[in-house]
Amino acid sequence: MSVTHTHAAAPPVPTLDVERIREDFPILAQEVNGHPLAYLDNAATSQKPTAVIDTLRHYYERDNANVHRGLHELSRRATDAYEAARATVAGWIGAPAPSELIFTRGTTEAINLVASSWGEANLAPGDEILLSELEHHSNLIPWQLVAKKTGAVLRYLSLDDDGRLILDDLPGILGGGRVRIVAIAHVSNSLGTINPVAEIARQAREAGALVAVDGAQGAAHHPVDVEKLGADFFAFSAHKMCGPTGIGALWVRGEILERMPPYQGGGEMIDLVGKHESTWAALPHKFEAGTPNIAGAIGMAAAVEYLRTIGPEAILRHEQDLVGYALDALGDSPGVRLFGPPEPSERAGVVSFRMAEAHPHDISTVLDREGIAIRAGHHCAQLVMQRFEVGATARASFYLYNTKEEVDRLVRGLDTVRSIFGGD
Ligand code: C6P
Numbered sequence: 368m369s370v371t372h373t374h375a376a377a378p379p380v381p382t383l384d385v386e387r388i389r390e391d392f393p394i395l396a397q398e399v400n401g402h403p404l405a406y407l408d409n410a411a412t413s414q415k416p417t418a419v420i421d422t423l424r425h426y427y428e429r430d431n432a433n434v435h436r437g438l439h440e441l442s443r444r445a446t447d448a449y450e451a452a453r454a455t456v457a458g459w460i461g462a463p464a465p466s467e468l469i470f471t472r473g474t475t476e477a478i479n480l481v482a483s484s485w486g487e488a489n490l491a492p493g494d495e496i497l498l499s500e501l502e503h504h505s506n507l508i509p510w511q512l513v514a515k516k517t518g519a520v521l522r523y524l525s526l527d528d529d530g531r532l533i534l535d536d537l538p539g540i541l542g543g544g545r546v547r548i549v550a551i552a553h554v555s556n557s558l559g560t561i562n563p564v565a566e567i568a569r570q571a572r573e574a575g576a577l578v579a580v581d582g583a584q585g586a587a588h589h590p591v592d593v594e595k596l597g598a599d600f601f602a603f604s605a606h607k608m609c610g611p612t613g614i615g616a617l618w619v620r621g622e623i624l625e626r627m628p629p630y631q632g633g634g635e636m637i638d639l640v641g642k643h644e645s646t647w648a649a650l651p652h653k654f655e656a657g658t659p660n661i662a663g664a665i666g667m668a669a670a671v672e673y674l675r676t677i678g679p680e681a682i683l684r685h686e687q688d689l690v691g692y693a694l695d696a697l698g699d700s701p702g703v704r705l706f707g708p709p710e711p712s713e714r715a716g717v718v719s720f721r722m723a724e725a726h727p728h729d730i731s732t733v734l735d736r737e738g739i740a741i742r743a744g745h746h747c748a749q750l751v752m753q754r755f756e757v758g759a760t761a762r763a764s765f766y767l768y769n770t771k772e773e774v775d776r777l778v779r780g781l782d783t784v785r786s787i788f789g790g791d
Contacts, residue, residue, distance in 0.1 A: 381681040388677070389768045391416040402738030405773040410556050410584060410717055410764035411742050412606045415670075419609060422669035426662050434661055435635060435652070449661050452668035453651070459671045460582070460601055461592035462618045469617045469654040470664050474583040475505040477602030477617035478550070480654065481579050482509035484630045485600075485623065486548075492518030495545040497576070499524040499532055500754050501555045501562075504747045506581040510550055522546065526754050530558035530707040537567065541574035548577045553585025553596075557748035557762065558707035559690065559717030561589065568597030577623070583607060588686055588715040588766070590679040599623055605663065610670030614663030617654075624650055631656040682767045686716030689765045689774060693718045696778045702789075703781070706760055716765035719746075722781065725788040727761040733787060734780045741777070 389395050392414045397404050406414060426448065432441035434449045450465070457468040471477040486509075490496070496510050496519050514521050522540055525533045532551075540546060549571040554561050568578040579600035585591055586601075587608035593601045600623075604615035619627070629636055629647060633656035638646040647653040674682070691711035697703045702723035708714050722730060727743035734741055742762045745752045752758060763777055 380684050381678055383677065383681055383685045383767055385768060385770055391418065392768055393417060395768060399738040400736050405739040405776050407763040407765065407769065407773060407777060408740045408742050409766035410762065412612065413587065413609050413766050414768070415611070416609055416673050418673045419611070419666050419669045423611065423662055423666045426665050433658055445661055448665050449659070452664040455668035455671050456616050457618065459591070460586060460618055461594055463594065464621060466650045467618055467621050467624055469619070469651045470659055471615050471617050472613055473604040473606070473615035474581060474602045477615055478505055478579070478581060479509045480617055480630045481600050482513040484627045486513035487516060488628055490517040490519040490547060493545060494519045494547045495522050495543070497522045497524065497540060497546045497549040499551055500526045500750045501530065501532065501558060501560060501748065502552055502750065503556055503581060503583065504749070506550055506552060507750070529709060530555065530560050532562055534563065534566065537570055541570055541576065544574070546571070546574060546576040548579055550579040550581070552581040554589060554715045556584050556717065557746040557751045557760065558719055559714035560708055561713060561715055564596050564598070572597060584715060589683050593618055605667035605670055608670055609673055611663045611666040614660045614667050630654055633657045677767060683715065685767060686765050687711040689769055689771065690714055690716055690718060692771050693763065693774045696774060700778055700781055706755060717762060719760040719762045721757060721760055722784060725784050727759040729788060730761045730781070730784050733784045734777065737776065737780050737783065739777055739780050
């Protein structure tokens, strides 16, 4: 176990033993450009612990075969491990049944699945899809595409100056009676804002609308229970939560999934095939056409098992601790403009900022020379950039293995940026 317990609070949230956790991530023990790596780009993708790397190696060295097809030992093993992975991943988000969880390539494919399958079958001209200004493009473009096909109309919740959704507008929008689905991020990747999804879902449900949650930044950094959230769809990616790239999942409430038409056709997803008509496999296989990412799913489950030993509550608390520390330090740093809610408790481990002296790309380039990895750009959230009238921000994003010393290095790195671009 990589945690020690504090005695103050009840119920106690474990405090992370970060030095110990760092040993689980071999990639962190390297120098980049002559400096120890400070990996502060976790919202883009997280690093992978040995437990996940070993699971993938073991699968390929011992069990690799196709699933649900063969009657031989290896195929049985692969199938058992793949289906066990489904149950483990479903458990991570509190899904009532593993059969409601579909493996996808990631959050992006999961949202495209919802928009295409559910959207094309259920949306009619004049129906409304409610999004928000803080959505990642993965939770915008699929809805724009389905709106064009069906004649549905896109509506938006706005952001206040601190990057929070303006919930006061919600009753008015829902009160129009046209909203069929609310598609909203659990946590903003560009600002870190944790959205009040349960409250939004409560109001949406009362208005007869479904709720689709983009959980890409939620499932990795925040405890998730889809039932408590009141979600009907929940999409997330393994690579942001210590798992492999190219695998993620979509949970759909059972009675909705039953009525959704297939998303893609091919092997695996059929029952009986005729020349003109075919019937579909049972759930969830109806939505998993072709050979799935078997190793990826097993690796995703290994990531869940790993994160379980740490605990999502402890991870979130650690991130909020780092965010609070970073907001204080960056707030004292001359010429730095911070974005997002001022209270660390309102956000996950993301800090977006700009400097008066330098473009975010220049900040990132200078920091990279000091071994510090951050992301600079629009973060696939151009509506957020438009809301704050900037083209880009610099973004540091934290995870369970990051330290206050790394935040200190980030802040000192900005002094270097200032000395290069500040004209002193
Ligand atoms: N955000 C970031 O640097 P995929 O690529 O399918 O695993 O996840 C897409 C996605 C969807 N929603 C949110 C809120 C996200 O943050 C992301 C991925 C990365 O912020 C890469 S752009």
